[in-house]
Amino acid sequence: MSYRRRLLIFYLALSGDASGIFIMFARWYTACHPIDMSLKTLRIAFLLGVVTLFGKDTSAQYAWDFGVHVGAANYLGEMGGTDQPRRDFVWDMKLSQTRWAIGGFARRKLNRMFSLNAGLMYLRIQGADALSTYRPRVGRNLNFRNDMFELYVRPEFTIYQDNDLGGQGRYRMDFRLFGYVGIAAYYSNPKGQLNRQGEFYTLQPLNTELANYSRFGLAIPVGLGFHITKARRHRFGMDMGWRTTFSDYLDDVSTTYKDPASLPEGVNGLSDQMADQSNFAYALDNTLPHPDNYGYYDSGGPSPKKENVRGDPTHNDSYLTLTFTYSYVLRGQSNFYRQRYNWMRGNKRVGRKSRAKF
Numbered sequence: 001m002s003y004r005r006r007l008l009i010f011y012l013a014l015s016g017d018a019s020g021i022f023i024m025f026a027r028w029y030t031a032c033h034p035i036d037m038s039l040k041t042l043r044i045a046f047l048l049g050v051v052t053l054f055g056k057d058t059s060a061q062y063a064w065d066f067g068v069h070v071g072a073a074n075y076l077g078e079m080g081g082t083d084q085p086r087r088d089f090v091w092d093m094k095l096s097q098t099r100w101a102i103g104g105f106a107r108r109k110l111n112r113m114f115s116l117n118a119g120l121m122y123l124r125i126q127g128a129d130a131l132s133t134y135r136p137r138v139g140r141n142l143n144f145r146n147d148m149f150e151l152y153v154r155p156e157f158t159i160y161q162d163n164d165l166g167g168q169g170r171y172r173m174d175f176r177l178f179g180y181v182g183i184a185a186y187y188s189n190p191k192g193q194l195n196r197q198g199e200f201y202t203l204q205p206l207n208t209e210l211a212n213y214s215r216f217g218l219a220i221p222v223g224l225g226f227h228i229t230k231a232r233r234h235r236f237g238m239d240m241g242w243r244t245t246f247s248d249y250l251d252d253v254s255t256t257y258k259d260p261a262s263l264p265e266g267v268n269g270l271s272d273q274m275a276d277q278s279n280f281a282y283a284l285d286n287t288l289p290h291p292d293n294y295g296y297y298d299s300g301g302p303s304p305k306k307e308n309v310r311g312d313p314t315h316n317d318s319y320l321t322l323t324f325t326y327s328y329v330l331r332g333q334s335n336f337y338r339q340r341y342n343w344m345r346g347n348k349r350v351g352r353k354s355r356a357k358f
Contacts, residue, residue, distance in 0.1 A: 071100075075146075078248075106119070114157055115178070121149070121151075125146050139289040143196050144192045162175045176227055178224070184221050188249075194274065195280040205264070211254065214247075225237055236324075245317055259307075279291050294310075
């Protein structure tokens with residue numbers, strides 16, 4: 001092979017993963033067109049080299065990885081919190097109510113900067129007024145537990161990447177920091193206990209606020225994550241994501257107490273008992289706000305019946321997950337590619353052993 005042909009093939013092989021079509025093009029071009037070391041020749045070689053170098057991430061090699069989430073979940077809503085009324089973000093979160101989150105995912109690398117991740121999560125969020133230090137919440141005395149399923153799709157964009165972690169020149173380990181904004185569909189099923197004791201009752205059919213809300217909803221997952229890939233195959237990472245929902249009923253609490261006669265099973269029915277549990281708390285501590293501050297009651301005189309405040313409808317519920325991740329990276333090249341173009345990487349081809357025939 002002449003020096004000029006070697007130059008062109010060298011540029012095509014810069015990435016170590018050059019596509020076979022570029023190699024075949026180079027062979028055809030140099031065979032059919034006598035090449036001199038002109039400026040035009042150098043431009044063609046350089047252009048093909050740049051296309052190959054920056055296009056390598058769009059090939060199928062190492063494009064897919066499949067993995068699992070294992071970690072924790074918490075929520076921000078009407079229950080829990082500190083010694084103040086509800087505040088936004090993590091400042092009103094009760095860490096003692098953190099529970100598990102598990103799931104699986106598949107990720108496709110689109111190019112050097114973007115990947116697409118789709119997965120299924122199973123998680124639990126919960127809360128209880130009795131654990132708050134804010135006395136009006138303690139006096140309300142509500143509680144819930146919600147086992148949720150979440151199906152999400154999210155584009156991931158690279159913030160920072162180091163392809164040779166540790167700087168040893170061996171490129172055996174790489175690091176990637178990424179952010180994401182996506183969309184998720186979830187299934188929610190809040191349950192509660194009477195005074196945090198005994199059986200858990202499914203709250204949505206009890207219609208404690210006459211809201212008729214759906215168990216299905218949409219959320220916007222926003223978060224950050226990172227992963228370290230070892231030997232191009234094993235990927236270990238961490239993922240923190242915040243989900244903003246369009247519902248205020250992950251905990252079955254949002255607006256006001258309703259007339260018990262309008263609730264399923266009527267006055268003193270299960271729905272009425274689950275909706276207003278302030279009497280239990282006041283019986284244990286009569287320094288708490290009086291039960292007249294909760295529930296639904298007839299005021300004195302000709303004034304109409306009053307619905308006391310039960311929740312905060314000005315803020316929707318949200319939840320957070322923090323998970324460790326592991327995934328296995330699949331290599332997407334075909335056997336044909338590996339057998340035909342291993343010489344471009346300097347690998348030796350192992351041929352079939354046979355005796356010479358004369």
